[in-house]
Amino acid sequence: MKVTIVGAGNVGATCADVIAYRGIASEVVLLDIKEGFAEGKAMDIMQCATTTGFNTRVIGSTNDYTKTANSDVVVITSGIPRKPGMTREELIGINAGIVKSVADNVLRHSPEAIIVVVSNPMDTMTYLTLKATGLPKHRVIGMGGALDSSRFKYFLSQALEKPGNDVQGMVIGGHGDKTMIPLTRIASYNGSPVSQFLSQDVLDKVAADTMVGGATLTGLLGTSAWYAPGASVAYLVDSILNDQRKMIPCSVMLDGEYGQSDICIGVPCIIGRKGLVEIVDVNLDDKEKDLFAKSADAVRNMNADLQSVLA
Numbered sequence: 438m439k440v441t442i443v444g445a446g447n448v449g450a451t452c453a454d455v456i457a458y459r460g461i462a463s464e465v466v467l468l469d470i471k472e473g474f475a476e477g478k479a480m481d482i483m484q485c486a487t488t489t490g491f492n493t494r495v496i497g498s499t500n501d502y503t504k505t506a507n508s509d510v511v512v513i514t515s516g517i518p519r520k521p522g523m524t525r526e527e528l529i530g531i532n533a534g535i536v537k538s539v540a541d542n543v544l545r546h547s548p549e550a551i552i553v554v555v556s557n558p559m560d561t562m563t564y565l566t567l568k569a570t571g572l573p574k575h576r577v578i579g580m581g582g583a584l585d586s587s588r589f590k591y592f593l594s595q596a597l598e599k600p601g602n603d604v605q606g607m608v609i610g611g612h613g614d615k616t617m618i619p620l621t622r623i624a625s626y627n628g629s630p631v632s633q634f635l636s637q638d639v640l641d642k643v644a645a646d647t648m649v650g651g652a653t654l655t656g657l658l659g660t661s662a663w664y665a666p667g668a669s670v671a672y673l674v675d676s677i678l679n680d681q682r683k684m685i686p687c688s689v690m691l692d693g694e695y696g697q698s699d700i701c702i703g704v705p706c707i708i709g710r711k712g713l714v715e716i717v718d719v720n721l722d723d724k725e726k727d728l729f730a731k732s733a734d735a736v737r738n739m740n741a742d743l744q745s746v747l748a
């Protein structure tokens with residue numbers, strides 16, 4: 438199984454490292470426009486093979502898409518990250534052009550690939566990729582909900598003072614500081630509602646911390662995060678390549694689901710070898726439905742800014 442990752446920066450290289458370390462794919466191609474950069478990252482990762490014991494072949498490429506040919510999955514992380522004080526939405530001007538040209542290039546060499554979009558603003562970039570390529574909706578998947586959910590479970594586990602792997606929870610909606618919807622009502626500690634153990638005030642704080650999780654890390658690091666983002670992409674790629682059919686909140690095109698159409702936004706998805714297998718309806722209550730509608734309005738407004746790129 439072959440995976441191409443476009444953008445060998447913080448997120449792309451971390452994703453390649455996790456895929457190799459966990460043996461998720463047999464081959465990973467890292468591609469970047471910066472001369473020698475992807476080759477250097479690939480070589481550094483490959484020099485872990487004998488100490489960590491993996492057999493995945495990781496190679497680098499400076500903008501040579503022939504090396505990406507016949508990839509099963511292509512991950513797009515190319516573009517700029519935000520700096521402290523910025524929103525993800527402010528990246529649209531530069532990243533839209535990059536994502537569109539990268540999507541065209543990868544499909545020329547891997548016409549059957551499933552595309553995973555990571556570059557921000559991710560929901561908008563996923564919509565752009567779908568519209569620009571004309572691919573069917575099951576083949577274009579935006580990664581954001583897996584990361585937001587892992588942050589949500591982290592904050593819940595901290596509040597519960599229990600291990601993260603004993604906590605279940607999902608974040609749906611847009612991948613934005615104000616558009617995320619952490620579903621505290623259905624989050625659980627080994628099957629029991631978290632509301633049994635945590636007060637509403639604490640749950641509200643967990644939700645608020647989750648929503649600004651990316652901004653908090655950007656403030657601490659000076660650029661946006663990469664360990665959890667890279668690992669979240671690898672988790673999604675694993676479910677695709679190995680047909681695991683995990684339920685993962687992803688940004689996908691909606692055709693009436695959750696009351697929305699012609700928009701890519703985070704909803705619970707079954708992810709398997711064909712990409713999006715099914716969108717799951719988790720029965721939102723009225724308050725959650727209202728939050729989802731507001732989140733969708735904000736995400737849809739951003740799509741309007743794509744007109745010049747899509748023209």
Ligand SMILES: NC(=O)c1ccc[n+]([C@@H]2O[C@H](COP(=O)([O-])OP(=O)(O)OC[C@H]3O[C@@H](n4cnc5c(N)ncnc54)[C@H](O)[C@@H]3O)[C@@H](O)[C@H]2O)c1
Pocket residue numbers: 443444445446447448449468469470471474514515516517518519528532535539554555556557559580581584612661662663666
């Ligand atoms: N969806 C998510 O959950 C999520 C999480 C983290 C980061 N991101 C986004 O992912 C993107 C990458 O973040 P990062 O921290 O890895 O940034 P980074 O700057 O470390 O890496 C980006 C890389 O893209 C490369 N690049 C730029 N234009 C290119 C092109 N046309 N072709 C090939 N490569 C190109 C750059 O040379 C750079 O190496 C950002 O837009 C960031 O906001 C999204």
Ligand SMILES: O=C(O)C[C@H](O)C(=O)O
Pocket residue numbers: 518519525557584612650651652655661662666
């Ligand atoms: O916060 C960012 O800008 C990057 C990414 O979307 C994240 O959530 O870490």
